[in-house]
Amino acid sequence: MIVVLTGGTGAAKFMQGLQQVAPARELVAIVNTGDDLVWWGLHVSPDVDSITYGLAGLLSSERGWGVERDTFECLARMRAMGAPAWFSLGDRDLALHILRTELLAAGQTLTEVTAHIAKQLAIQSSILPMSDQRVETRVATPAGDLNFQEYFVRERHQVAVTGVRFAGSENARPAPGVLDAIAAADAIIIAPSNPITSIGPILAVPGIRNALQETRATVAAISPIVGGAAVSGPAGDLMRAQGLPVSLAGIAQAYHDFLDVLIADDLDTAEASEVMQSNLHPDLRLHFCNTMMTTPEAKVGLARETLSALGVAAGGAPAPVGVR
């Protein structure tokens, strides 16, 4: 069993590659829910959605979120009726949020709803929300405290960040299956996701960080920082706000207490000594390869490299749904 801690778009692409080289049934994604929001009264879980769509072969490769070839007729009517419209939900995408909201209202947990939807979409891997309790990523800015989507989408992450916190995390519990998966895993991968707001909320759920420290599985992280900057999104700004250098060393530091292998881009080989000299990681191994998932082949290549660095044999059996 291979367990992957995942955030949004980069993680979804990575999972698409991974399901090409490992048996789908042996993959478990533990997914950030700190970005979740109630939008138009609907429960939207952006990272769960991206992983779900990615594994179902439905993810928009153009946008990196939502459903391929979606339309936005409902959004246009909402705007015409004066409803807020800065968060884009496509017509096809809406179905998932409507169904999730209905099932949650009927008393199902987010874990149950996520599994039900994955089953309906013929996904064979497990998708586990990090927690069934609400943990909300709050981004402190000079203009006030924003939820993640307000910061990321509405403000297009163009406001200064002075801090990040995970409201509700102290009372959250890992969702059913999360701790067991980490304990029983053959290998654990931290997807190339923002360490602060994609992986950070997962680590903030009491018990998960400890399980990562204690698991006998090797833990690898793929750096989302290449050439001193985030491959996409605001990871750099957020790392800086949390006092981490925007570099491989910063990633190593974020995961210092449980990381065994850091997978980094070939572009960053010069940073190896800095990481190794940090003293924080006497046993940390560095593995350099191409981490830029710009093509379907590159996604598969990164998955193969990651499994190789973890000492797990990669297979070549194609997954039931295609990589895009």
Place this chain on the structure above:
Amino acid sequence: MIVVLTGGTGAAKFMQGLQQVAPARELVAIVNTGDDLVWWGLHVSPDVDSITYGLAGLLSSERGWGVERDTFECLARMRAMGAPAWFSLGDRDLALHILRTELLAAGQTLTEVTAHIAKQLAIQSSILPMSDQRVETRVATPAGDLNFQEYFVRERHQVAVTGVRFAGSENARPAPGVLDAIAAADAIIIAPSNPITSIGPILAVPGIRNALQETRATVAAISPIVGGAAVSGPAGDLMRAQGLPVSLAGIAQAYHDFLDVLIADDLDTAEASEVMQSNLHPDLRLHFCNTMMTTPEAKVGLARETLSALGVAAGGAPAPVGVR
């Protein structure tokens, strides 16, 4: 002020004609909510929707319900995820239900939500749900007790009907403004709607029937029965199930205690004597004209004839949105 008791598609077409010949601000539609349903967790109010879309110039003229040129991408995804899909909500149409559900959940009444949406759509007439309490039309069939949409849409009204009841009506109150509008009206029109399941629920709300008996306004009804059959839909079957003849006399009987003028189609002049000999309506006036709203001009013509029969002067000022 002209008050119109309305159901679904026929009523929406009639309102479109009426707003061409009477000042929009002086029109009040009291709308059946017995057909309402919670679908995918969303509060759908089919008759309120049809009147709203009709007055906003958005109603699909092809289908008679929903929004013109709508698409059904969300529905297709719901079906793909195994959700029930027999009730069609278009992508544009969805916005209205999502917004209504959100505002109801936030504590607004159906009356407030309906008024808010009408305002956003620049509708100048008043749209009043019959009640803010839930009244549910239940259709008894040999196969069991169905709600109206199960009977009408899912079963395509192809099952036998043994009775109709309005669950919850005994505890419902007329929505704010309903009784005042009936009392203060210059004229009252019963739209060409199914008397059992479109107008029946309105009359079942305690106080409304009595207000119609007591108002000083002249009350006219436009017969939805032409040539011994319903112009559209299952009105005939439902009237029969409730012991009413499927004829002008049946319509007169349904409204016997408050009706002043019965507007009937030219095709039915031969039925005049039967209606007048029923003894139930010593003062009932019959007015024959073309009631078939097959063109925009015919909608306007029926509205003019109706106002004329009521002794109300029809204007020619065009409404702000077009008839389709």
